[in-house]
Amino acid sequence: MPPYALRISGLHKVFGRQTAVDRLDLEVPAGSFFGFVGPNGAGKTTTLSMAVGLLRPDGGTATIFGHDVWREPAEAKRLLGVLPDGVALPERLTGREMLTYLGLLRGLDRRVVAERADELLTLLELDGADGTLVADYSTGMRKKVALAAALLHAPRLVVLDEPLEAVDPISAATVKTILRRFVEGGGTVVFSSHVMAVVEQLCDHVAVIGSGRALATGPVSEVTAGISLEDRFVSLVGAPEAASKGLAWLAS
Numbered sequence: 261m262p263p264y265a266l267r268i269s270g271l272h273k274v275f276g277r278q279t280a281v282d283r284l285d286l287e288v289p290a291g292s293f294f295g296f297v298g299p300n301g302a303g304k305t306t307t308l309s310m311a312v313g314l315l316r317p318d319g320g321t322a323t324i325f326g327h328d329v330w331r332e333p334a335e336a337k338r339l340l341g342v343l344p345d346g347v348a349l350p351e352r353l354t355g356r357e358m359l360t361y362l363g364l365l366r367g368l369d370r371r372v373v374a375e376r377a378d379e380l381l382t383l384l385e386l387d388g389a390d391g392t393l394v395a396d397y398s399t400g401m402r403k404k405v406a407l408a409a410a411l412l413h414a415p416r417l418v419v420l421d422e423p424l425e426a427v428d429p430i431s432a433a434t435v436k437t438i439l440r441r442f443v444e445g446g447g448t449v450v451f452s453s454h455v456m457a458v459v460e461q462l463c464d465h466v467a468v469i470g471s472g473r474a475l476a477t478g479p480v481s482e483v484t485a486g487i488s489l490e491d492r493f494v495s496l497v498g499a500p501e502a503a504s505k506g507l508a509w510l511a512s
């Protein structure tokens with residue numbers, strides 16, 4: 261196995277006049293729990309979308325366990341599970357039908373798909389919504405069923421864009437346990453989050469990005485260097501002073 265689950269090299273994306281990702285280099289060690297953080301608009305979703313083969317970069321490469329995601333998509337995607345941002349799902353299927361469909365599409369045996377779908381739906385407390393179409397799921401339920409779809413084929417790397425957003429605390433605890441067990445079993449997790457406490461709690465590695473560039477990356481203890489991740493984040497990104505001024509009308 262190569263030492264890196266994901267290797268991003270010179271990844272670049274421009275939208276009109278906006279450079280979303282600026283020749284970004286990043287290495288995610290195999291077996292790591294890797295947090296990807298940055299302010300709104302920093303380029304996290306754009307980076308992750310390019311890294312997993314959902315958005316074509318203007319330049320640079322992304323390799324998954326040594327397989328170029330654009331040149332060897334079949335090999336790379338066999339090892340990869342993705343929870344994308346925005347989550348376009350097959351709306352007219354129930355959660356179970358969706359997992360069955362995606363599992364069979366992945367080439368899994370029907371019996372294996374049924375067993376795994378059952379286990380995931382129960383763990384994520386979606387089994388009670390068996391007759392409900394995905395179109396009628398809540399935001400949190402959509403996140404959970406999309407996470408189940410990302411894990412179904414037992415990938416070696418999962419890339420999750422804000423997996424805990426809108427997920428209730430009980431389900432969030434379950435998701436964290438599932439992901440921890442996945443990493444203990446040799447899997448690699450990359451996930452983006454705005455919640456620094458969650459990243460500090462779960463991750464052993466972190467990358468802080470701003471304006472499409474890596475501001476700091478490495479083991480969490482090295483990046484934080486004795487202060488909280490939140491304080492390090494603010495010192496790297498720079499908190500705007502404007503919030504403490506103005507808005508006098510709000511205090512009236």
Ligand SMILES: Nc1ncnc2c1ncn2[C@@H]1O[C@H](COP(=O)(O)OP(=O)(O)OP(=O)(O)O)[C@@H](O)[C@H]1O
Nearest residue numbers: 275278279280298299300301302303304305306307
């Ligand atoms: N399809 C698009 N067309 C034009 N601009 C885009 C597009 N997607 C992203 N951008 C721009 O690229 C920049 C990076 O956006 P991106 O969504 O990657 O940031 P992010 O770090 O995921 O933000 P957030 O934390 O708010 O989700 C932003 O300035 C955004 O406006």
